[in-house]
Amino acid sequence: MTGNGRLPTESEDREFANAVSAAPATILAGMLVFGGVGWLLARWLDIQALLPIFLVLGLVFAGYLVYVRYGR
């Protein structure tokens, strides 16, 4: 174990791992975080529609994040 603080390689394998791991996890996390906020706001303001709206927002934002981090 002699890590030199940098990634060994930027390779196709890394892109593959990102695609199968980081991307789905990010999208789930986006929906979870935004959904949580939406749920709280829906309870607080008593507007039920906020939960689905925030879930979709989370999905869209997480999709954008995946694109920015791994897609370009």
Added chain:
Amino acid sequence: MSAPHILAKDFEAPGLGLFEWKPLFHIGPFAVAKPIVLVLLVMIIVIGFFWAAFSKPQLVPRGWQNVGEVAYVFVRDEIGRPFLGKDAESWMRLLIPVFFFVWIGNLMSVVPVAQFPVNSRIAFPLVLAVLIYLTFWVVGVKKQGFFGLLKNATMPPDLPWALYIIVIPIEFVSTFFIRPFTHAVRLFANMFAGHILIALFATVAFHFLWEKVTPLGFGVGVLGVVLTIVMTAFELFIQAVQAYVFTLLAAFYISAGLYSDH
């Protein structure tokens, strides 16, 4: 009733019962059922194989050592090196057992008598995923420090600062909570679904060609036999792919602990 309804009125599709096993015997307070026996068997096979291959290594490999070296080189070159670079060698003692435990465990699905993929019980992949997750934490805190690890995992570089307010919670949840879960579920769900599919087609074949033979159902039964064979071949492929992906992600997560992003 329509023809398909009459045809299938006695047919019972296999379900969750496939994954519930009665205890075979008890050791103290622990009930031992088939999945545990299979896990022990897999463990013995993996240890036995590598013992046979490498207990007395020769400079010019022969017999088991040949096969063992091919296995070792495959995992090192395809999984270890792309993620861990020159550190790959020192991580092989983790990656090799993980890969072969998962693969042989999956393979139990098509071994006669065993016929149960060990990893279709979520406890087994979950333990492996948690082991990798803890390894990620330990090497991460060691190499990057606790706050360094948090920062590198949650703050991807090159983003406009305003985005960080939303990105940080998402990346935090994704890396530290969802990751071990998806790691385990990916393997579990593949094995679970594959086992149900094979069992379904085999049950169709057995029901329509043996239990209740009808002129109309004969074709369905033959289709069941064909699909059982096709799905078994496909499962053999999926089993290897899932073992590869599981180990690859293990190496990927460990590398995320060892090295900071960019």
